[in-house]
Amino acid sequence: MGPVVIVLIILVVLVFIALIKTIQVIPQASAAIVERFGRYTRTLNAGLNIVVPFIDSIRNRIDLREQVVPFPPQPVITQDNLVVNIDTVIYYQVTDARAATYEVASYIQAIEQLTVTTLRNIIGGMDLERTLTSREEINAALRGVLDEATGKWGIRVNRVELKAIEPPTSIQDSMEKQMRADRDKRAAILTAEGIRQSQILTAEGEKQSAILRAEGEARAAALRAEGEAQAIRTVFESIHAGDADQKLLAYQYLQMLPKIAEGDANKLWIVPSEIGDALKGLSGAMGNFGPMGGMGGGGQGGGGATERREKPTVTD
Numbered sequence: 001m002g003p004v005v006i007v008l009i010i011l012v013v014l015v016f017i018a019l020i021k022t023i024q025v026i027p028q029a030s031a032a033i034v035e036r037f038g039r040y041t042r043t044l045n046a047g048l049n050i051v052v053p054f055i056d057s058i059r060n061r062i063d064l065r066e067q068v069v070p071f072p073p074q075p076v077i078t079q080d081n082l083v084v085n086i087d088t089v090i091y092y093q094v095t096d097a098r099a100a101t102y103e104v105a106s107y108i109q110a111i112e113q114l115t116v117t118t119l120r121n122i123i124g125g126m127d128l129e130r131t132l133t134s135r136e137e138i139n140a141a142l143r144g145v146l147d148e149a150t151g152k153w154g155i156r157v158n159r160v161e162l163k164a165i166e167p168p169t170s171i172q173d174s175m176e177k178q179m180r181a182d183r184d185k186r187a188a189i190l191t192a193e194g195i196r197q198s199q200i201l202t203a204e205g206e207k208q209s210a211i212l213r214a215e216g217e218a219r220a221a222a223l224r225a226e227g228e229a230q231a232i233r234t235v236f237e238s239i240h241a242g243d244a245d246q247k248l249l250a251y252q253y254l255q256m257l258p259k260i261a262e263g264d265a266n267k268l269w270i271v272p273s274e275i276g277d278a279l280k281g282l283s284g285a286m287g288n289f290g291p292m293g294g295m296g297g298g299g300q301g302g303g304g305a306t307e308r309r310e311k312p313t314v315t316d
Contacts, residue, residue, distance in 0.1 A: 021053035026061075031097040033059040043097050060101045066093040066158060069108060073166070074116050076123040078131055082171060086123070087163035088115055090146070096154025104153045111150060115160070118145045128167060135162050 025048055026032050032044040036056050044051075044058075051058075069092070073085040090111060094100045104110050122141050123131055131138070139160050146157040167175070 018053040022050055024049045024051055024058065029064045030061060031064055032061045033097060033101050035059045040098065040102065062094055062097045062100060064094055066091060069111070070163065071112050071115060074119065076120050078123055078128050079125060080127045082128050082167060084123070084128070084131065085166045086119060088119065089161045089163050090115065090157060091159040092150070092155050092157050094154055095156050099152065099154030107150070107153050107155055110153065111146065111155070114146060114149055115142065118142055128171065132165060138162060
């Protein structure tokens with residue numbers, strides 16, 4: 001292989017390298033910083049770009065998409081002198097590739113340190129209880145400080161989140177006991193309220209039941225009285241319609257006496273004095289129907305008995 005061939009090969013290689021350095025392809029949502037002899041020249045945007053080989057150089061390639069950076073737990077002292085560990089998550093985006101390259105050496109480290117110092121200033125003015133219940137307030141205050149400070153670095157802080165707030169172990173035990181006591185208290189209150197409500201409903205039910213039962217008994221008694229009155233009225237009307245005489249009434253009265261005496265509870269019953277008149281009328285009627293008419297004198301002789309029956313006779 002002669003010297004001419006070697007020179008040609010070297011020239012081809014140099015041309016190939018020059019072409020590679022001349023054509024720069026930048027991905028979407030990315031930017032590249034171009035320096036010429038160590039001095040900033042321009043920023044390459046996404047797409048195909050041409051640079052001067054061996055004169056222009058790519059200093060830095062920056063991702064313009066939103067980035068998420070979690071920071072390790074940082075010890076922070078609250079206003080009531082308690083040390084809590086707080087984990088933070090930062091959502092940021094590079095808006096100016098040139099400023100992010102030349103205004104700060106490492107914007108990630110700068111954001112982390114700025115977050116720690118700002119967080120200590122904010123938490124230092126709060127007690128533990130407020131710290132645990134004011135995450136939104138802390139996030140808003142932290143984001144405002146970070147966004148203002150990182151603006152000159154070409155960084156926009158979109159969100160700041162407190163991932164975890166961990167108080168000391170002794171405080172966690174005390175808080176757990178307090179929460180358990182509160183839950184037991186609420187459970188006891190709800191149980192007592194349930195028992196009270198149950199007793200109230202039971203009493204209301206018994207009251208309504210007694211009222212309905214009394215109304216039913218009163219209605220039944222009224223219906224029975226109405227039925228008995230109607231029966232008496234019907235019998236009375238039937239008697240008057242049939243024009244019954246004293247003899248028929250006396251006969252019906254004698255038929256009802258055995259029924260009056262029925263039952264084990266009837267130890268005492270009263271015969272009114274008017275029964276004498278009924279028996280006298282009945283005896284007179286029977287004397288008129290047969291040869292036994294001579295017994296009419298017995299009926300008259302019974303006048304003394306009638307006189308004795310003017311007072312109610314009591315028989316055991």
